[in-house]
Amino acid sequence: MSMITARSVRPSGEGGRRAFAFARTPYYVATGGLAIIFLAPMVWTTVSSFSPQAGSRQTDGWGFGNYVTLANYQAGIWQYLLNSAFVAVLTVLFTLTCSFFGGYAFARFSFFGKNVLFLIVLSILMVPYATLLIPLYVILNFFGLQDTLIGLALVLTMFQLPFATYMMRIAFESVPREIEEAALVDGANSFVALIRVMLPAVKPALITVGLFAFLAAWNDFIAPLILLNSADKLVLPLAVTNGRQQVMGVVDYGFTQAGVVVLAVPCIALFLILQRHYVQGFMSGALKG
Amino acid sequence: MSTTTSPGVVEPGTAPGAKHPARTKRRRHYIGWVYVAPTAVLVLLLFLVPIILVFKMSASNWPLLRGDRGWNFPANFPKAVEHRYFWDAVWFTLKYTVLATVLLLGLGLGMAMLVQRATKWNSFLRTSFLIPSALGLASASLLFYALYSPQSSPLLPILRWFGVSEDFSFLGTSNAALWSTTVLIVWRYAGFYMLILMVGLQRIPADAYEAAVIDGASSWQIFTRITLPLLRPSLAMATVLCVTGSLLAFDQFYILTKGAQGTFTVVQVIYDLAFTKQNLGYAAALSVIVLGALIVINVLQIKVLKSEDD
DSSP states (O other): OHHHHHHHTOOSSOOOOGGGGGGGHHHHHHHHHHHHHHHHHHHHHHHHHHSOOTTSSOOSSSSSHHHHHHHTSTTOHHHHHHHHHHHHHHHHHHHHHHHHHHHHHHHHOOOTTHHHHHHHHHHGGGSOHHHHHHHHHHHHHHTTOTTOHHHHHHHHHHHHHHHHHHHHHHHHHTSOHHHHHHHHHTTOOHHHHIIIIIHHHTHHHHHHHHHHHHHHHHHOOHHHHHHOOOGGGOOHHHHHHHHTBOGGGOBOHHHHHHHHHHHHHHHHHHHHHSHHHHHHHIIIIITOO | OHHHHGGGTSOTTTSTTOOOHHHHHHHHHHHHHHHHHHHHHHHIIIIIHHHHHHHHHHTBOOBTTTOOOOBOTTTHHHHHHTSTTHHHHHHHHHHHHHHHHHHHHHHHHHHHHHHOSOOHHHHHHHHHHHGGGGSOHHHHHHHHHHHTOTTTOSHHHHHHHTTOOTTOOTTTSHHHHHHHHHHHHHHHHHHHHHHHHHHHHHHSOHHHHHHHHHTTOOHHHHIIIIIHHHTHHHHHHHHHHHHHHHHTOOHHHHHHTTTGGGOOOHHHHHHHHHHTSOBHHHHHHHHHHHHHHHHHHHHHHHHHHHHTTO
16 A cells, blocks of 8 residues: 555654564553543443442442433433434435435436535535524424424434535446446446446445444434424433433433443444444545545 | 436447437436435425525524514624623634644644554554544533543542642633533544544655655654645645534533533524524524634635645
8 A cells, every 4th residue: 555655764763673673662652551541431431330339320339220220211211222223224324315316416417507516515514503403493393394303314314415425426436437338238227227236336435424324313412402302202312411410400420421331332333343434434535635 | 228218327429329419418417317306305405495594584583482573684683692601602612613623633643643554553543543433422522521520530539649629620610621621522533633634644645755865854854844735635624624613512512511611602602592592583693693704714714724835
């Protein structure tokens, strides 16, 4: 890879032989320490969520007390988990559908208003979240989607469109035309060619787009805060935020930590499994500067 | 079948059996629009209509619960600015933006240079730095809310050992809350900016460095004369992203302090106008002001960051 060659000429005196490896111990200690600083808060939260602490259900001994509080909070954690998962999966589906077909259209067709539409999609990034959420609160009412998880998923999809459409356009543009033409000569129409030939070719980009959409939807805070009202429709980040203040405004930190663990586990698992795609999403020209 | 539908995909002229260029072209328009329709509908209904509506709302008397009560331009604008925390919020948001941007870009660049070589140890470091960015901002804020709590914080004993006073609290004063929140943001986002700047570093051609080494340049000279100038596009984008994100900060302050100790941000004022003061007209007016300010700031940033390029 180019970066290896680029770095090998750096004059910082790092080009050490094995014999000098131990001269780099301070380097390993310093960078390892930095890595620990980044990992420690999550390790601490996980450990504390099981540990005894005053003001939580888990006052003596280790155990799942805080998770029991979480499970029994108002409508129950399962309801909130289900809501969050529903919104996240729906957002991923909507985002993939829009950006798969939209990216194909932008990459391979010329149609009236194409460039204007593409610029409008990108300009979503330039408009503050809050500026859109105030009128969206009214518009969802108008469509009868106020206080619904589907309405929330549609709004979250809209916020994903700039990144997703851009990524998919680039992915389609990098597929050689010959592959597609071969399928067309064989008698497939453009839709069949798209599904049979193009879908496998752009799969890595779809995974990246889907991962970003999932993380954004699962974790979003201000959109559900503004768009959802009913206690049984809350998504997990809101439920944990509301639930940390228990009786008389006393804060239950054990509950908070258990909530953070439940919120974080799916994200970190997905991130570790798909890390390559996450990093490639940046490398593949999505951020050309 | 193949002759009528296939020209929809390939360029006219090269298409197998493209005997009617005019018809082909019309088909291409039509098919392109069919594929782009879901995107177009979503953008129209959930982006363009809201933008038009926010301008109308900013010029209307629009209580949260009673809906549109007719035009009242420009009454909402002074009302929005008269919010008791408005100017404090503007000042606080600016302070926070400068602090967060300087720290995030500085650390992000340092980390990017640290881990850019592809080694096993570096890929472990990258993963460690990036894991916090998989967490949501709200989750990260809740995590630090517990980490900063007077009861359960493991950090307070350490700080006391270093001689910090007994009654220090992470979120107790405006400055403490500002720094504590910035630490949370740096923890959550440093890996993200590292990644952006790493991509930029890897685009710098190897011969640029080689030439400098042959000319006998020092490490510092190479950094200031080669790395930084060639990294400008990535640095510019990282700056725009970071400034925009910080100016619109909400989740972290809503969760950590709820605006106490003078930590109201501008977006918190919008939220307060809409749902505490229950007036969407005021909130829309401030949203329009923020939109305008953000466009001006971003145009200025892009101009400044680009002009030095030439």
